[in-house]
Amino acid sequence: MPDTVNRVALEITGGETGGIELELDRGHVYHAIVRSTAVRKTLIERLVDTAGATIVTADGGLIGNLKVWENLVLPATYHGSSQNRELEERSTGLFAQFGISGAAFETLCTTLPDHLGRFERRLCAFVRAMLTEPRIIVYDSLFDGLSREETGKVLTFDRIFHAQIPLGTSLHLSADLPTLPELGAHRTFTL
Structure with missing residues (x-):
């Protein structure tokens, strides 16, 4: 638009x-x-x-065989809107607002979506959406x-x-x- x-x-x-x-x-x-x-x-x-x-769905809309980080950056990198370093900085800032930082952020990013709780899936979907601006x-x-x-x-x-x-x-x-x-x-x- x-x-x-x-x-x-x-x-x-x-x-x-x-x-x-x-x-x-x-x-x-x-x-x-x-x-x-x-x-x-x-x-x-x-x-x-x-x-x-951009849609944020209740199930998160995450691809099951991709780690959370890969799911987060896929739409933004596909559309070429940002570089990985910028995406990492922005996603780190967004997750930090929900108390997820440092080792917890690193662990979350390497997790497969099937291991996430209901809220975590929605949070990941929101962060992924925000990375596309x-x-x-x-x-x-x-x-x-x-x-x-x-x-x-x-x-x-x-x-x-x-x-x-x-x-x-x-x-x-x-x-x-x-x-x-x-x-x-x-x-x-x-x-």
């Missing part, structure tokens, strides 16, 4: 969608309650294809199955995103989650 675009407008028609129009302003936080998996899938596809959004970040069902403490940490993802990319737009997708006041959503949609 070019820097001059202040709003992303999506129109999704056909299938189970029944026709959805969605407008997202830069720098805003949104929450969408999407009960249909078909609508969710279509929405995510359109956001990625049309607006270049997204304009739009979509959090797909990140609060599902987390403890209260972990939910608080996931809420921190969006604060970090907006602090580092002030004009970035974030969209939280959930199947039935009531709006969390802590989310700070400018608007909630039910699709």
